[in-house]
Amino acid sequence: MDLRNLRLESACALLQQEMPAMDMPDPLAYVQNVIDGLCDLSLKDPLTGLSNRRHFNMVLESEVDRVARSGEAALLLLIDIDHFKTVNDTHGHPAGDQVLRVVAKALQACVRPMDTLARYGGEEFVVVLPSCQPSFGHAVAERIRRSIENTRITVAPGVELQVTISIGGAFALQWIRSTTELWTDRADQQLYRAKSTGRNRLCLEPQPESHVSAEEKNLLFGHLSAAEPAWIDMSSVAAHGSNGQR
Structure with a gap:
């Protein structure tokens, strides 16, 4: 290969x-x-170094599919910096950029390596937490809120700011192939609740209950080989189901 034939500048x-x-x-x-x-x-936000919205969308699509197949719990958090416009208007956009960088770093310290943290746009961030039970999800969200509340941000010599965040969260629908748009919309509704009820708080939607029976899960996600015992079990279940004996 002759690199002189490539425009790499x-x-x-x-x-x-x-x-x-x-x-x-x-x-x-x-x-x-x-x-x-x-x-x-192409997958990084240049200001904060976090994943960008494109990468977040890819991860969210994959997580929707995984939860539908495995039935494991997964939580989506939307995080918004409270009164961020006031920071820009009062101290200038460079100060606002510094706030975003510091908040991003503080958020990184609160999540697991397996979680996906991204800048969603403007002053909004998102976190996808796979394999996340409701009690753990609430604890993580509260830890994130307290961490930002207790962070001091130096934006200029002798000028230190303290910001807060509002958090909205929703769990993925288990055993159901939903959409990323619906999941994001449900989390966004909770973020709106957190904002409208005073800010600097979190609102998590209760985890939806799964009404899929064990037999139905087996039918949907069992082995598809006729030589496997699972196939025989599924055929039996289907036969019983048609006779009203489930």
């Missing part, structure tokens, strides 16, 4: 790395590194 500038020497020993590995770097850059 803009890509290298985005990645803040120097152009390679034309006689480098492994040009293919270098180009692959550039591609990987650009992919990573």
Whole structure:
């Protein structure tokens, strides 16, 4: 591969790395590194370093599918910085950017490596918490709220701010193939409740109850091989169900 045939100047500038020497020993590995770097850059928010909305949407779609198949609990949190416009109007947009960076770092310290934290847009953040039972979810959300409330943010010499957040959360529907839009909308309704009832608080929708029976779960998600015992069990269940004996 002759790197002189590739226009890499803009890509290298985005990645803040120097152009390679034309006689480098492994040009293919270098180009692959550039591609990987650009992919990573496309999924990151440049201000906070968190995942961006594009990556969040991908994760949320995957989590909806996983919960529908496994029945495990999963929680979505929407987080909004209270009165953020006042910060920008009073102290300027550079101060607002600093608030966003510090809040993002504080949020990262509150979640697990398996969770996905992203900047949703403006002063709003989202967290997807897989395998999250209701009691754990409430504890995590409250820990996040307290952490931001207790964080002091220096935006200029001698100028320190304290901000609060409002949190809305909703659990994914178990055993049901819902949509990311409906899940996000349910969490957003809870965020609106938190905002309208005073801010600096959290509102979590109770986990929806699953009305799918064990037999129905087996029919939906059992092995699909006729040689497997699960297939025989499902056929038996189906036969009993047709005779009204379930």
